[in-house]
Amino acid sequence: MSTTNTAPLKLGTRGSLLARTQSQMVAEAINEATGRQVELTIIRTEGDDVSIPLDAPSRPGAFAATLRDALLDGRVDLAVHSFKDLPSAPLPGLSIAAIPRRSDPRDAWCSRDGVRLEDLPAGAKVGTSSPRRAVGIERARADLQIVPIRGNVDTRLRKVAEGEVDAAVLAAAGLLRLGHEDAITEYIDPGTLLPAPAQGALAVECRTGELAAEMAAIDNEDTRLAVVAERAILAGIGATCTTAVGALASWLHDDRMNLVVEVTAHRGIVYDRISRTGHVSTEDEARALGLSICDELLDQMG
Structure with a gap:
């Protein structure tokens, strides 16, 4: 463990409970591996405005763009992203310094009263704003109705509980990190619905040339190679x-x-x-x- 530099690192994170939970996990891993203290800095991103459709953000990577601005202008030293939210093109001046071990990459089916995908009645409403999830569910059950929903994990689960939709599809990793495993009716088999590229993985981004050696301590090679592919x-x-x-x-x-x-x-x-x-x-x-x-x-x- 190295403690040569004792200045706390500022870690930029979105303000949602999931983002803060994931960022805190990374902060604790950095502290354990390097001895560096890490302070979370909340950054509101364009993707947090649920009035803006995800297919019409002002910039690509709506959940990441403002965090990256904070990195580039020096307000924070590193940022944690759900890797699936990052645009595929690299951003000059920034690098993915670490990819910790991945959580479960699968999608999760969350329904009211524990009704499985195959047992949901025809015409039932399934909530998702993901084109990938929508077409995958339609392939499996063309008789279901896809309803766009936005909001954080708790908001989407509440829409299921209150009957706005009969079921919703969410990333299993987020539910598990938040301790919501009991909300999962079933894990969707990748044979039915493949997850998004890099789903379940976190990306720790830094300014290029900075913190690379320290962040390498929390990098997982198997995960990195999988998400690169x-x-x-x-x-x-x-x-x-x-x-x-x-x-x-x-x-x-x-x-x-x-x-x-x-x-x-x-x-x-x-x-x-x-x-x-x-x-x-x-x-x-x-x-x-x-x-x-x-x-x-x-x-x-x-």
Whole structure:
């Protein structure tokens, strides 16, 4: 443990309970690994305004843009993001210094009275504002009604409990981090609905060239390689924040990774699901595995 620099680090975080919980987890991990004290700094982001549709933010990465501004202008030393919310293109001046061990990447089905997806009556309302989740649920149950909902985890769970919707789809990782495992009716099998690229992973972002050595102490290599492979899909097919794309990398044995990707209604692709396996021990190899799937998808695009 190194305690050479004892000045507290300022960690920028959104103000939601989930964001603060995730940031506090990272702060405690940094303190344990390096001895550095970490202070949370609340930053209100564009994505926190629920009156703005997620498909029409003023800037890409609505949940991350203002946090990144605070990093670049020196108000904070690092920021914690839900990695799935970060745009695929890197931002000059900033780097992902650490990716801690990933939580459960799957989506969770949360329904009133514990009714499973397959048992929900025809015409029931399912709440989600994610194009990926919407088309995945429609594939599984075309007889259900998709209702857009926004808000934090507790708000969406309340909409289920109060009958505004009969069920909602949320990231399992967020529910688990908040201690809401009892709200999960079932974990959605990736065979039914692939999670978003990097879902369940956190990204610790810093100014390039700063804190890299210290943040490396909380980095998890298996998670980093998996999310690099998954996120390679986003740039490779020109995905936007409204593209219905899922990706999940899993480790087999002998450094072999299996990557599964599905894309719906994107640039001429009606729907496709592709799986590929390869040897991965570096970020370049992880990225190459993802891009090899992109090559096949690009052949179908108009």
